[in-house]
Amino acid sequence: MDAIQFIYLVPLLPLVGFLINGLGRKTLSKSLIGLIGSGVIFLSFCISVLIFIAVSKEGFTTQDIQYFDFINVGKLNIPFEFQVDQLTSLFLLIITGVGFLIHVYSTSYMKEETQSGYGRYFSYLNLFVFSMLLLVLGGNYLIMFMGWEGVGLCSYLLIGFWFKEQENNNAAKKAFVMNRIGDVGFLLGIFWLISSFGTISYHDLYNSSNGIITSISAINSPAIVAITLLLFVGACGKSAQIPLYTWLPDAMAGPTPVSALIHAATMVTAGIYMIARSNILYSLAPTTLDVIAVIGTLTAIVAATIAIKQNDIKKVLAYSTVSQLGYMFLGLGVGAYSAAVFHVMTHAFFKALLFLGAGSVIHAMGGEQDITKMGGLGKKMRVTYITFFIACIAISGIPPFSGFFSKDEILSAAYASNPLLYYIGLGGALLTAFYMFRLLALTFAGKFRGTEDQLHHVHESNATITIPLVILAVLAAVGGLVGIPEVFVKNGNKLNDFLSPVFAHSAQIIASQEVPHQTEIILMIVSVILIITTSVWAWKKYKEYQPGTGEESVFGKAIKNKFYVDEVYDRIIVKPLNALSRLLDNVIDKKGIDGIVNGVGRGVNYGSRQLRLLQSGQVGSYILLMVIGMLLLFIIQLFTK
Amino acid sequence: MEIKWYLFLSIALFCIGMIGALTRRNSIIVFMCIELMLNSVNLLLIAFSKMHMATVNAFGTSMATSAQIFVFFIMIVAAAEVTVGLAIIVMMYRNTHSIDINFLNRLKN
Structure with a gap:
C-alpha cells in the first residue's frame, strides 16, 4: 500500500504547477517559473518511481482506488477512481521521466520568450502532463476520457502557442478538429459500453475473477466488435493513424520541445495505451x-x-x-x-x-x-x-x-x-x-x-x-x-x-x-x-x-507533396462542407429563418397599423361596436346550444 | 294579461333606447336613452317576477323576490351612474361650451 496511497499526488503536482505558473505568469521570475514547472514533474517522477517499485514487488495485485462518486444517475454509478497496475506504472514512468527531461530542456530552449509567454508555456506544459497522467491513471473510461480531452486541448494550446501567426493557429485548429473526429468515436464507444454492460470501470469489466468482459467467451459478438471499432476510431485520431494522421505533421508549428512532448511522452501514445488497457475487449x-x-x-x-x-x-x-x-x-x-x-x-x-x-x-x-x-x-x-x-x-x-x-x-x-x-x-x-x-x-x-x-x-x-x-x-x-x-x-x-x-x-x-x-x-x-x-x-x-536542379519523377513529386492527402481532404470534405455551410447561411438562415423572424415582426407592425384605425375616438362608434359584439355573442350562444 | 305583451313593450323600449344612444350626439339624450334601456330591463324583470310568483326557490321562498331585489340594484346603480354622468356633462359644458359627445375625441392619435 505504502507508495500507492500517494498516487493522487502524481497528477496533482503538475496541476498545482499549472495553477501557480498560469496565475503567476506575470509576477514570477523566469527562473522561478522554470523551477516550479520542472520541479513538480520531477516530484511526480520520484513518486512514480516509488510506485513502480511497489508494483514490481512480488504478489502485487491490481489496485483500485476510489475517491468520490463522480456521476451517480439511476443505476449508473461512475466513481472518480484510479487504477494502478503494471501498465499504469510503466506509463507513469515514461510520462513523468521523459516529460521532466523535456521540461528541463524547455527552460533553456524557451529563454527568449517574454516573461508572461514563458509562464504560459510552462503552465500549458504542466497541464499537458497532468492530462496525460489522468488519462493513464483513470480507473474507468470516463476518467480516461477527461485526460483524453485534456491532452487534446493542451495540444491545441501548445501547437498554437505562437498564435500571432495565422499558420500556427490553422495547425492548432486542424489538430483539434481531427482529434474531435476521433473523440466522437471514442465517446460513442463509451456510451455503447455503458448501454451494453452498465459500467465502464476497468475493475468491473476486466477483473480477472468476475469481470463482465472477462467472463464473456463469445468471440466477435457484434456489440463488442462495434465498441472496439468505435474506440479504435478515437485511437486513430489521437495516435495519428490513417485516415486521421494529417494533423500530426502540421503540429510541428508549435515549439520543438512541445513536439517532443506530444510525440514521445504524451498525447500520441494515448491510443496505444487505451487499446492495451482494453486488451481483453479487443482480444474478443x-x-x-x-x-x-x-x-x-x-x-x-x-x-x-x-x-x-x-x-x-x-x-x-x-x-x-x-x-x-x-x-x-x-x-x-x-x-x-x-x-x-x-x-x-x-x-x-x-x-x-x-x-x-x-x-x-x-x-x-x-x-x-x-x-x-x-x-x-x-x-x-x-x-x-x-x-x-x-x-x-x-x-x-x-x-x-x-x-x-x-x-x-x-x-x-x-x-x-x-x-x-x-x-x-x-x-x-x-x-x-x-x-x-x-x-x-x-x-x-x-x-x-x-x-x-x-x-x-x-x-x-x-x-x-x-x-x-x-x-x-x-x-x-x-x-x-x-x-x-x-x-x-x-x-x-x-x-x-x-x-x-x-x-x-x-x-x-x-x-x-x-x-x-x-x-x-x-x-x-x-x-x-x-x-x-x-x-x-x-x-x-x-x-x-549539393542542392541540385534534378527533375522530380511523378512519384517523387507525389511523395514530396505527401500524396496530396491534405488536398484530397480539402477537396472532398472541407470544400463541400464549406459550400454546405455557405448554403445554409445564405439560403436557410438569412432567407428562411431570418425571413420568418422579420416577417412576424413586419406582419404585427402592419396589422396593428390597420387595427389602430378602429380607435377613432368617436364614442358612438365604440358603442356600436359594443352592441355588435354583444349581438354576436348572443348569436353564438343561440347556435351553439 | 299575457306575459308576451310585457316582453314586446320591454323590447321596444330597449330598442328605442339603443338606437337613440347610437344615433344622437347630445350627451344628455344619450344619457336618457341609457336610462331607458336600463328601465326596459327592469320592466322585464318585474314581469317575470310576477309570472314566477308561485314558483319556490331552493330556500323555500318565492322566486319573485330575487328578481325584485335585482330591480332595486339596477335602480341604485343607475342613480349612482346618473350623478357621475351628469357631473361629467356639467364639467364638459364648462370646458367646451358643448355637450356633443363627438367633441371629446382628443385621445385619438
Whole structure:
C-alpha cells in the first residue's frame, strides 16, 4: 500500500504547477517559473518511481482506488477512481521521466520568450502532463476520457502557442478538429459500453475473477466488435493513424520541445495505451484486431514513404512518429500487446531525443528548419551529433540499441500472424533507416550549405539542453535491454514478464503463435543486414549532398507533396462542407429563418397599423361596436346550444 | 294579461333606447336613452317576477323576490351612474361650451 496511497499526488503536482505558473505568469521570475514547472514533474517522477517499485514487488495485485462518486444517475454509478497496475506504472514512468527531461530542456530552449509567454508555456506544459497522467491513471473510461480531452486541448494550446501567426493557429485548429473526429468515436464507444454492460470501470469489466468482459467467451459478438471499432476510431485520431494522421505533421508549428512532448511522452501514445488497457475487449474481437493491424501497417509504410522526401527536419521526424505509431498498432493488431507497449517506451526515448536534438540544431541555426540548408554541423555540435546518431541507430533498429528489440518483437509477432504484414513492416523499417540516415547525413555531414551569418552563429547548445540529450541517448541505447528476446537470453524479456499480468487473460483467448527460434534468428539477421545496408547507402548518398536542379519523377513529386492527402481532404470534405455551410447561411438562415423572424415582426407592425384605425375616438362608434359584439355573442350562444 | 305583451313593450323600449344612444350626439339624450334601456330591463324583470310568483326557490321562498331585489340594484346603480354622468356633462359644458359627445375625441392619435 505504502507508495500507492500517494498516487493522487502524481497528477496533482503538475496541476498545482499549472495553477501557480498560469496565475503567476506575470509576477514570477523566469527562473522561478522554470523551477516550479520542472520541479513538480520531477516530484511526480520520484513518486512514480516509488510506485513502480511497489508494483514490481512480488504478489502485487491490481489496485483500485476510489475517491468520490463522480456521476451517480439511476443505476449508473461512475466513481472518480484510479487504477494502478503494471501498465499504469510503466506509463507513469515514461510520462513523468521523459516529460521532466523535456521540461528541463524547455527552460533553456524557451529563454527568449517574454516573461508572461514563458509562464504560459510552462503552465500549458504542466497541464499537458497532468492530462496525460489522468488519462493513464483513470480507473474507468470516463476518467480516461477527461485526460483524453485534456491532452487534446493542451495540444491545441501548445501547437498554437505562437498564435500571432495565422499558420500556427490553422495547425492548432486542424489538430483539434481531427482529434474531435476521433473523440466522437471514442465517446460513442463509451456510451455503447455503458448501454451494453452498465459500467465502464476497468475493475468491473476486466477483473480477472468476475469481470463482465472477462467472463464473456463469445468471440466477435457484434456489440463488442462495434465498441472496439468505435474506440479504435478515437485511437486513430489521437495516435495519428490513417485516415486521421494529417494533423500530426502540421503540429510541428508549435515549439520543438512541445513536439517532443506530444510525440514521445504524451498525447500520441494515448491510443496505444487505451487499446492495451482494453486488451481483453479487443482480444474478443479478432475482426477489429485485423482492422488495426492493416491500418497500422498501412500507416507505417505510407508515412515512412512520405518522410523520405521531406526537407523540414521536424516534418521528417513527425512522419517518422506516424510511421512508428503504425508499428505499435501493428503490434496491437497481431495481439502482441506487450511488444507494442515496449515500442511505446523505446520510441519515447529515441523520439524525444530526436526532437530535442532537432531543437538544438534549429536553435543553433537561428530558426532554420530546412535540412537542405544545413550540413556539416557535426563538427561544431559534437554532443548533439553523437546523441542524434545514437537515436538514428535506435530508431532504425540496429542492435543492440533499443529500437531493434521492440521493433523486432513486433515484427516477429507480425510474421507469426501473417507473413505479408511482416514484409510490409520490414519495408517500412528499411524506409525508416533510409530517411533517418538521410536526415543525419544532410544535417551533420558534408559541407555547410547555409549563409555565412548562420555559419558563425552555429554553436553547441548549453548544458541544460545537452544534459537531457545525453540522458535520453543513454536510455535510447540501453533501454531495449529490458526486453531481450528469448532467442538470445532465457527469460531475457523482463518487460514482457512484468506486464504479463495485464495481458494474461488475452493470452488465453488469443492462442499465441510462436515463430520457431531458428526462423526468428534468420529473420533477424536478414532484417539487420538489410537495415544496415540501407543506412550506409543513405549515408553515402546524402553525405556530399549539393542542392541540385534534378527533375522530380511523378512519384517523387507525389511523395514530396505527401500524396496530396491534405488536398484530397480539402477537396472532398472541407470544400463541400464549406459550400454546405455557405448554403445554409445564405439560403436557410438569412432567407428562411431570418425571413420568418422579420416577417412576424413586419406582419404585427402592419396589422396593428390597420387595427389602430378602429380607435377613432368617436364614442358612438365604440358603442356600436359594443352592441355588435354583444349581438354576436348572443348569436353564438343561440347556435351553439 | 299575457306575459308576451310585457316582453314586446320591454323590447321596444330597449330598442328605442339603443338606437337613440347610437344615433344622437347630445350627451344628455344619450344619457336618457341609457336610462331607458336600463328601465326596459327592469320592466322585464318585474314581469317575470310576477309570472314566477308561485314558483319556490331552493330556500323555500318565492322566486319573485330575487328578481325584485335585482330591480332595486339596477335602480341604485343607475342613480349612482346618473350623478357621475351628469357631473361629467356639467364639467364638459364648462370646458367646451358643448355637450356633443363627438367633441371629446382628443385621445385619438
